[in-house]
Amino acid sequence: MSRSDRRDPTRVGDQPALRTSGGAVWLSVGGALAALSIGLLLALNSLQPPVGLIGAAVILVLYVFMVAAVLAIPARRARLMTLACLMIAIAVTALVFVLIVNAAEWSAVR
Template identity: 75%
Template sequence: MSRSENRDSTRIGDQPALRTSRGATWLIVGGLLAALSIGLLVALDALQPPVGLIGAAVLFVLYMLMVVAVLAIPVRRAKLVTLAGLMVAMAVVALVFVVAINVAEWSAVR
């Protein structure tokens, strides 16, 4: 049996997106996530002025790091794992900032 036949397709590390992609798909999906998240945080900036813009700036920096990773990391696996990690970080950062704005608004109401 070859090594590719022994792969367990249920393991996260064995997914094709982390083995065969060149990174363009990660950039497209990351760009969509960034655009939606930045748009939401800019809209929520009206409720908590500095927080929304700071979150949008952090997301923009994380997306730029994704672009740099595609261009700078030559090893495919390392590049793809880095892109996956940065995308997870973008989702977590967006969620943290939206929740922070929500908590601040709810505490101001009470």
């Protein structure tokens, strides 16, 4: 029985997106997520000026790391796992900075 016969399609690590992709899809979806997140944080920058810019800069750096990972990591599985982790990091970072702006605005109201 080969390894491909033992794949469990419900297991996250066995998903085709983490086994067969070249990385271009991850870059395009990650770029769209980064663009939306940066746009949102720049819009929120008017409420809490340094927080929005810092969040946008962190997300931009994470996306640059995604591009660097595609170019620098030769092993497909390691490259795709890195891209997945960086995309999750972009989403979490955006959420954290939006929550920081929200908390700062709520504390200013009280």
